[in-house]
Amino acid sequence: REQAYAAEKERELYRDKVEFFTTIAHEIRTPLSLIDIPLEAIEENGIDDPKTSDYLKVMRQNTRRLLHLSRELLDFGKLDSHMLITKKEFFDMSALVSETAERFGPAMDLNGKDLEVDVSNEKLMVFSDKEAVTKILSNLFNNALKYASKNIRVVLKESEGIVAVSVSSDGTKITEKERNLIFEPFYQSEGNAEKKNGVGIGLPLARQLAAVLGGNLVLDNDDSLLNTFTFTFPVGNAEKEDISVADADKDNYVLDEESNQTKLRSSGYHVLVVEDNESIRHLLRDQLSKNFIIDTASNGVVALDKLKKSRVDLVVTDIMMPEMDGMELCRRVKEDPDLSSIPIVFITAKNDLDSKVRGLQMGAEAYIDKPFSIKYLTQTVKSLLENRRRERESFSKKPFFNVDSIQTNKADEEFVKKCMDAITEHLQEEDFNVESLCDILAMSRSNLLRKIKAIFNMSPSELIRLVKLKKAAELIQDGRYRIGEICEMIGISSPSYFSKLFFKQFDITPKAFEKQCQEKRRDLAQNNV
Template identity: 35%
Template sequence: MSTEVNQLHINADAEALQKIISNLLINAFKFAKSFVEIKISLPDLKDDPQKTVSVSVSDDGVGIPQAELQHVFTPFFKVSSPEHKIKNIGGTGIGLSLAKALAEKHEGELNVESKPGTQTVFMLTIPYEQRPGSAIQEPDVELVDDTVRPGILIVEDDLNMLDFIVTNFKGEGYHTFSAANGAEALKILEVQPVELVLSDVMMPEMDGMTLCKKIKNSIDFSHIPVILLTAKGNSDAELQGIESGADAYVVKPFKWKHITALVKNLLETRSRLKEKFNQQPLADIATITTNTHDKKFIETITSIVEERIDDYRLSVEELSKEMAMSRSTLHKKVKAVTGHVPNEFIRLIRLRMAAKLLISGEYNISEVGYKTGFNSPSYFTRCFIQQFKLTPSEFLEKHQNGDLGKVDELLVNDSINKKK
C-alpha cells in the first residue's frame, strides 16, 4: 500500500465508502496472481479545482478483455473469459455496479483500466470537500427502476427449474431476480427491491432453510415473505420449514396455479395490512406487522416519535441515530413495512396520536394540532384529510356516532396518559 496522504477528512458516508473499497478488494484478491496494491493520491490542485482524492486498487491477475471493459459496471454482468468463469464461481455480478452507483452518489467516479494477462486497475475518485449547498447522504441505491411490478427473488440451483419459474412469473407480470443458492440470494437482497422470496430447500453453499432463517432474523429483511419448495413430502420436513420462519411450504411437483395463488395471497395480505393501518387512525400497531422483529421495530420508532410528539423539528437523521441505523437502511425498512418513507411515517404517527387526543375531548382541534407537532391548524387539518379522508371534526363526529367501529377506549387513554 502506498499513500500521499497522512490524514484527510472526507465529507462522505463511511458505510458507503467501505462497501466500495470492499468490493474492489474482493475482486482484486479473487483474480490476482501474486499481488494487490492500494494507492491513495491527491491530484495537483491546478488540474483539480474540485479537490478530489483518488484510491486505486490494482492486481496482476487475468485482466479484462477490452471489448468487455465497458460492461463491467452493468448489473449482473460477468466477464466471459474462461479464467473469469473459473475464479468467479458463485459471483452475482452485483458488486461493481453497486460500487459505481455509490461513487456517483458522492459526485465521484469509478473507472477501470486493464491489460489482459497483465494488470487491472480500478480507480475511485471522489471530492473531499462538500460543494456549497449540497449534502452528502448515504444513497438508496436501486439498480432496478421498477416501482410498479412486485419483485420476486427465485432461488434454485436446477437451471431448468429456475428458467421455468422465472419465465412463468414474468408472464404473470412480476419482476424477477434469480440466484443459484442462498449466499447469492442474500447479496441480491442487499441491493434489489425484493418483495417475496421463493426458494428451493436443497442447494449448495447455503440451503433454503438457512436462507429463510437469515431473512427472518435480519431486521433488514424480516418483512419479506418466504415460500420454500422441496422434494421432501414428509411432515417432519414441512415442520422444519415452518420452524425456519417460512410463510408457506410447497412440495414438488407442484401445480403452477398453486404457486401463483400463494404469491398473490401473501402480497395482497401485506398490502391490505398497510392500507388498514394507514387509513384507520385507531388500528393497533400490530396490524401492520407479521412477525415479532417488525413489530418491535415499528413500536420502537413509534415510541421515539411519541416521546417528541410536539417537536416539529424531529428529523429523519435524528430518528436514524436513535434507531442505530443508517439513513438508507431506515428508509428501505420503513418503506417496506409501512409503505411510507420515514418522513411520511413520522407524520402518520403524529396524526394517529392526534386522533386519540381528539377522542379524549380534552383539547380543541387547534390545540391538538400544536400538541402533535404541526406548526399551524390549517396544515394539521390538511394533513389529516389527506391521510384519513376526513376533517378532524368529521372524524370526531363519526366516532361519537359510532360510525368508526368499536374502539378500545382503554388503549386510547393509556396512549394519551403517557404523553401527559
C-alpha cells in the same frame, strides 16, 4: 381467374393448416402437462444412474419445448381468427427491453453469443399491450439467439410518438428472395436448415401481434452484413382510451378493454426465485414472470447478495441447494434486521413433516410440495403480497387500525415497537425528524429508510407524520380537546396545515371527523340508557 382461384386455394390451405395445428395444440397440452410434472418430481428426487438422468433431462427439455410451441400455436390461432383481446396498460419500455435482455443473458452466454443493449436509463412510458410487446421482443431475441454467429445488438429509440426496437445479428445474411417469405406462416429458411427446431410461426406471430398494436415488424433492407429486424409501434394515447392522463404514473394498474375497468395488477412486485436446477429455475421464471417481476439465483449465497443489493418483495426458494441451502438462507434473512420482513416461500420435494415444521420455525411464510401447480404457487405468492399490501393500506388510511395488526416476525416486532415508542415519546416536538429517529435507533438514514419501507411501505418522514395524525385522531375521538390544542400536542403549529395533512391521510377533515365521533358517542350513550 386462374390466379384468383390459386390464391383462394392457397388461403384455404393456410386456414386448414392453422386450424389443424390449433386443434392439435389444444389436444396435446393436457397430456404434455401430465408428463412434465411427474418428470420434474423424478428429476428432483434424484437418479443414481447418470445415463437415466441424462435421458430424463432430454425428456423434460423436449416436453417444455412442445408446451412452448403449443402455446405459440394457440396464440397464432387466436390472432388469425381475431380472437386475441389486448390489455393495454402503462409500462416502462426501457425497463421491459432491459429485462428481456437480462432474461436471455444466460442463454446467450451458454451459446457463446455477445449481446449488446443500447437502452436509455430514462423511463420511456408507453400505453400498449405489455404481454404482446413482450412476446414480440422474446421472438426477436430468440431468433437472434438461434441464427447469430457471434454478435447481437439491440437498440431502443423513440421519435415523434413512435417506439422502435431494432435487433441486429450477424450470421447468414437473409436473401432478398426470403425477405418477405420469412414472415409467412410455417416457412423455414433454407440457408439455416441446420438450425431448424421450430415450426416457422415465431416471426409471423410477432408481425401479426405488431399489427394488432398498430405497429409493424420488418426486416431492414440495408447493405450491411447484419440481419436487422425492426419492431415499431405507437407510444399510445391514454385520453383516446378513456383513461385519465394522471393514471400514467400508476404503474400497477392495467386497462382490460374487454371489461373496460382498471384492475390492480401484481406485476409491480419483485420476486426472487432461488433454485440450483437451471431448467426448473428457468421454468419458474418464465411462468411467474406473467404476474411478477422476476430475478433468479442459483443458490443461497447468490440470493443473499442480491437481497442486500436490490429491492425484493418475496423469495421463492428450493431447500436442497449447494453452498447455501434454503433453510440457511431463510435463517440468514430472518435474522438480518434489514431483510427480516421479506416473506419466504419454500418449494421442494423434501416434503417430510420435520422439514416443514423446521421451515416454518425458521420464519418461512409458506411451504409448497413438489410437484406443484403453477397456479397454486402464483396464487400463494399473490395472496401473501396482497394481504401485506392491504394491511399497510389499512394502517395508513384507517385512523384506528393498530400497528399490532400488521403481521411481522419477532425481529420486526421489536424494531416496530422501538420505532413507535421513539416517535410517540417525542410527539410534541415540532423539530423531531428522520435524523432524530436515526439517532435514537442508532441506524443510518439509508438502513432506516429500507427497513421502514419494507415493513410499512412508506418513508420514515411519512411514518412520523402518520403516527402524529393517528394520535390526533385518538384525541379528537376522546372529545376533551379543541383542534388547536391537539395541534400543539402533536407538534404541528398551524391548524390549517394540520387540517390539510389530516384530510390527505384519512380522506376526512378534522372537523367532520370530530362531528362523526360526537355522533357515535351520542348514539352509544342513548343505547346505554
